[in-house]
Amino acid sequence: MKYVLIFLFPCLLLAQSGYDRAYATFDKEKNEQARLVNEKLLKTNPNHLKALENLGDIAGLNKNWDKALGYYGKLKSLKPNEANYHYKYGGALGLKALEVNKFKALGMISDIKGSFEKAIQLDAKHVEARWALVELYLKLPGIVGGSETKAVQYSNELLAISAVDGYLSRGRIEEYFDRYKAAESYYKKAIAVGGSKLTYQTLANLYEEKMGTPEKARLLLEEFENKKTIN
Structure with a gap:
């Protein structure tokens, strides 16, 4: 499935900053300290939005997609009208799709696409979600929804923004x-x-x-x- 889907970690601007490049400069010790601080915050306030988001980002940088999805999923439940939470959830789900078997990955496409589309619905000027959809429609084969026309559509929307x-x-x-x-x-x-x-x-x-x-x-x-x- 790695030649079918490609995503970049959602806390970075899609198609402009590669995940591998980000990970190469990722300070593991510093982020481990941040993880402990944010987990402590959650113990006193389980719904602390920034702590949940930070922990989701840290989990993503450690390629722990299930944990990242857990944090982002909770954020979506707590604040369903926040576009970035849907965007980050879609990005983490897309990256998880690269690591599972192709049949399971195919079943995830609808949720990935839906997350990015929801981000755009909530924030009409969401640049990163449109970049993600450009990549998605380029990389998917036509039989499962790939489309140059759709990629161009989102590129045109980006041009307007x-x-x-x-x-x-x-x-x-x-x-x-x-x-x-x-x-x-x-x-x-x-x-x-x-x-x-x-x-x-x-x-x-x-x-x-x-x-x-x-x-x-x-x-x-x-x-x-x-x-x-x-x-």
Whole structure:
């Protein structure tokens, strides 16, 4: 199922910060201390929202998806109209789907999708949930609901909320289907409106990893560094 579904941990911006990268810098000792502090808070107040959320995030960073789902599930029950709780629940469920057998994972797709859709229903400008749905519809095979059309739909919604996210997500779609020139065009638009390191790095990665033009990647990143120095 790992080649069918791909998710990034929900406390990070989807499709912009990889889970593995986050885990590489994860301070286990510091977060173990945080876990103990938050568990102590729950003993005096079992419905402490921030403690529950922190513990869910810590469990996720430790790849303990069932525990994360328990915390996020309780948060949804306590505050059902909070979009981020549904979003985080969907993300943790998606990551759990990567680790179970493919038949069980297929049965989880509806709940994963529903969690992200609920987040959007509750927060019309929820960027991360739309990124998650772009990834979901790209990675799922058509027979179980994958759809480029749906991915583009959520990318267009992102564009209406945040031009940078809209162009990056559309570039992501084009890159996924090996339409590299189109992806390049959208990534350039993201640079034009955003100009962040992320936008430059995304296009540089396309040049180096997909288009076989490492020199263009080098010059692009050099351009960003020069711009940063001037600013």
